[in-house]
Amino acid sequence: AQTVTQSQPEMSVQEAETVTLSCTYDTSESDYYLFWYKQPPSRQMILVIRQEAYKQQNATENRFSVNFQKAAKSFSLKISDSQLGDAAMYFCARRFQGGSEKLVFGKGTKLTVNP
């Protein structure tokens, strides 16, 4: 099965604290791309961060970073210094390659940021 699993339907964090959202996936490929997208109440899908599987270094974008464990097929998102504007649904996605460039999404994690 080619699935992406987000085991946390909901998470909450205090403002200024750190939170980690988990994601695992299934694949038989050695090279692929992983993404985290954010969907605020406005419904817009916003790219947060992406990771190429061939890179050993974890991707970082300002307060957002990933912990990519290729052998474990794990791709968690860490949000540091959480802000009220981080409240949203977060979707982990994996891109298949080689003629079928679709994104397969997890079911999402709803993040609440408490003031």
Next chain:
Amino acid sequence: DTAVSQTPKYLVTQMGNDKSIKCEQNLGHDTMYWYKQDSKKFLKIMFSYNNKELIINETVPNRFSPKSPDKAHLNLHINSLELGDSAVYFCASSQEMQGIQETQYFGPGTRLLVL
């Protein structure tokens, strides 16, 4: 500047009607996609077009017919609308670089409600 735009943003219609959703991207990308997000927020690929050619058709009912007049536009026509078609439909686009599709950028979504 709007990168990926969709019209309309909201669409309320009766069962059995035919409706269209339009998508345009001004990013110069050569691949466009339609995704469906159901009431449980699950996102799933429907179609993908590369340079106006259909690449992906994910077992979508043939009441759904995508049309790509040029590589900047991908429209979605739905015949004989059913209650189960109620969802948010997202258009996305990406650019192929060295045989690999780069990051997908999403439109704002079209919320379709079938009564």
